[in-house]
């Protein structure tokens with residue numbers, strides 16, 4: 235029996251006095267792709283940041299591949315196999331593309347490097363072309379690729395993608411999703427936050443919806459697709 | 472004319488010293504987000520350290536060799552005791568705590584060394600100077616200090632551009648949180664950066680000691696001028712600190728020759744001019 239890639243139990247997170255996450259439990263099996271949906275301001279980013287250790291929850295526990303990391307800093311969680319591709323991408327503008335990529339290049343706990351630099355360049359040929367450019371000289375789509383490529387180079391077992399296609403043209407969006415598909419098929423578990431319901435339904439093994447800091451739906455794509463009332467209530471415009 | 476030349480040389484050399492102090496200040500501010508008012512105190516402690524160590528070693532450069540590692544360790548201790556408590560706090564609390572540190576360091580200085588000025592000898596092999604004209608010479612020691620500062624500046628730029636720790640420092644300037652999220656413990660990065668800043672300020676204080684007398688409060692003008700340099704150069708930029716420091720050094724020195732009545736305002740006028748043209752400083756992020 236493999237431990238879950240991530241297992242969060244009864245998480246409560248506050249920003250100052252506002253109670254954002256209200257008793258969230260979240261589980262991702264090894265290699266599983268889970269979508270996290272919900273309207274603006276419902277707490278999706280806060281959940282990802284809490285899982286990554288960038289925000290401290292006021293209560294609850296987080297386990298990564300069976301190890302309790304509740305008290306660990308973000309850096310320790312990264313070294314334990316969690317990678318985050320944050321909202322806004324987090325590119326270092328004053329590092330070159332190559333420097334951004336190799337910044338945190340490391341082997342996983344088993345000593346393997348499934349995503350060495352040349353494989354990342356094969357996945358994103360545009361990054362190879364622009365390897366000597368500064369991070370802030372890239373287009374939005376290229377920055378997104380760089381952020382994903384940089385995350386892969388940490389040899390993660392789970393990757394958290396927050397609005398990876400935000401602001402991208404449909405063609406670029408499809409390009410990003412097809413690479414994400416290759417990444418998840420390589421065995422990396424994923425939590426994907428995005429606004430494009432149909433893209434996520436096609437990509438995810440399982441879907442979750444968050445509303446006002448709670449998980450209000452958890453199920454397979456077919457079940458969610460069938461429940462129009464639910465979609466309308468929590469995701470409709 | 473000769474006087475102006477000498478002032479120009481002094482200005483460049485003063486600017487290079489200021490660079491050492493300002494580079495630490497700009498990194499601590501740019502990477503850690505901490506306003507460190509006590510930065511000038513580390514310059515002062517460097518100067519007094521030079522005084523005491525030179526009494527034992529007899530040579531300012533031996534004192535430098537001993538003093539810099541001591542300053543680094545001292546920086547680690549101060550970070551661990553005080554500064555690390557400031558990272559999640561606002562600027563007002565940072566200013567209050569680091570101002571308190573100034574008071575503490577000043578008292579410690581009085582207890583240990585008293586309030587009389589002292590002088591630190593120039594080593595025998597650097598006595599004398601280059602003859603500029605019949606009447607004027609330019610001291611060897613000043614030239615040596617300038618050369619040392621240039622070498623150190625080049626070394627720092629190499630470290631920042633070409634090494635792994637340099638890459639982490641540059642990344643930390645733009646996005647500390649992402650550095651942490653990618654697996655680098657920012658507590659260690661901050662401790663290193665702070666201690667390096669202390670060591671740089673102390674280095675400036677040590678090599679400056681034989682240039683002027685060592686006296687209480689010697690670090691305070693350095694603190695103020697370093698802040699001016701950080702603002703001119705752009706927060707967090709080593710290149711900016713270098714250019715800003717040279718500009719300030721030269722403006723200050725030439726101001727004394729050509730506008731003696733306003734000499735103390737020349738650097739602030741320069742700062743205002745730079746900020747009007749480039750609000751983020753010469754190498755600042757777009758403001």
Ligand SMILES: Nc1ncnc2c1ncn2[C@@H]1O[C@H](COP(=O)(O)OP(=O)(O)OP(=O)(O)O)[C@@H](O)[C@H]1O
Pocket residue numbers: 249250252254272273274275276277278279280281
């Ligand atoms: N740093 C912060 N301080 C205070 N409140 C915050 C902070 N960040 C987010 N919030 C609030 O927390 C709530 C959840 O925000 P969060 O960013 O997690 O939502 P989200 O689901 O990711 O939204 P979006 O789809 O717009 O990205 C919102 O009400 C937001 O205003």
Ligand SMILES: [Mg+2]
Pocket residue numbers: 278279280321396
């Ligand atoms: Mg969000």
